[in-house]
Amino acid sequence: MSDGHELTLPELRERIEVAGITIAENRLGMVRKLLSDALVHVRARDARVLKTVEPAVRFAPETRDE
């Protein structure tokens, strides 16, 4: 994992190997940009202060479908 917010090319290659998929060498730049653009906003945040996704389970009275 790089220290910065960008997904590096070695990091991308590592992920591809772990995932067991094949992406053409000349397309790695496009895939890296796609993921980097999306990841930058997540990596720039302090994960400890982000709001949670709770409640994961919610109990509410429901009418049963007939």
Added chain:
Amino acid sequence: MSEAIAYATIRELGARYRARQLSPVEVTRALLARIEKLDPALHAFVTLTADRALADARAAEDALRRGDGRPLLGIPVAHKDIYLTRGIRTTGGSALLADWVPDEDATCVRRWQAAGTILLGKLITHEFALGIQFPGHRFPPARNPWNRDHIPGGSSSGSGAALAAGLVTGATGSDTGGSIRGPAAFCGIAGLKPTYGRSSRAGVLTLSWTLDHTGPLARTVEDCAYLMQPLAGHDPGDPASSRAPVGDYVAALSRDVRGLKVGVPRNYFFEGVDPEVERAFEEAMATLRRLGAEVRDVAIPSLARTHSFLLIMLAEAYAYHEGDLRAHPELYGDVLRERLQAGALVTGAEYVQAQRVRSEICAETAEVLRAVDVLATPTTPKPATPFALAHDPEFGFPRSNMPPFNITGLPALALPCGFSASGLPLSLQLAGRPFEEATVLRAGHAYEQATTWHTRRPPV
């Protein structure tokens, strides 16, 4: 066939049917002829169901003779080709499903059928609602009727093109990151992405479970209201389907917008916006003010992180496609395959963090919507993209003004608000509180009635 019939509204068709000035069979025959003439250049349809359409039209005529008053009776529609249709092939715009004939209808298909509509056929979609068809693909891409060198938007590309060209009166679309509103914007028509859970996804091919929405496209806001009515309501077939009460969307249009509070989020939505788009938007705000709305700026800072929604969409899309991707990679378009594979590279922790960012955006947007009734933004930062640019494999995923309302699940409407100097449509986006489709439609209808953009026709 006159242009007046091809571009008639739902209200106009219903009135002429009931005055015995026009019959559903006449309209259906005329539209089938128009499709035969125009669609070879537009590629909006992937499957035409002429026999089914004429059978539906005859049934509508019988019902009209019996005095049936359903507003959608005899209204010609078509479905985006990710909606399952019993006995009619459903391709998903993909070579993988090129010959697949489902044995059931999607809930939305069934509901429009029960409302008395006429099914003209299936409309091309970007491959699995994500990958634009490149040259050489099994299914050619739809063209924009305003300028065939430009894309009609996606992924509901056929829906946008068919409506703008006067080939259908209503169409379904699906919207994961803007796929109803984008084609509406680029084709100069209206499109409503309802609240998450308002319209069923049962029987619609999945792109991303937590972001997918279904909804209507039409040429006017009023037509969207008519078409939305039967789609709204609980469906046990969709786990996300809501039991919230359904309003009367058409009746709501009769109220004006005096005192309606309109918020303009100045951050995010205006970054990189084309000057023509910005000018048209500001003129639209001036029109809403003249109509009595109170327009003011608001701030939703967390929207700066909107692009993280791609982590959610790509991971969920890969989860859906993984088996087929591994078994039949050659049946996916090259660029779609790469986009889906990118989803395999999102870690579990990143997916969760993206959902946590999402919850921040939801909370901030909800807070702003306590102070204003609707949010207004340009639907897209620029007019329709040229094919030459969209077909560049490096084009990627440009930033967009539409995903904030997939992230938050809020209802959002796109409608025409002008034209570029080159003659391409420009669009206004209005979004509202959860399940307040009626308010969003009312604001859009009031604006539409005060302008004439929706009456312009492309040079087909």
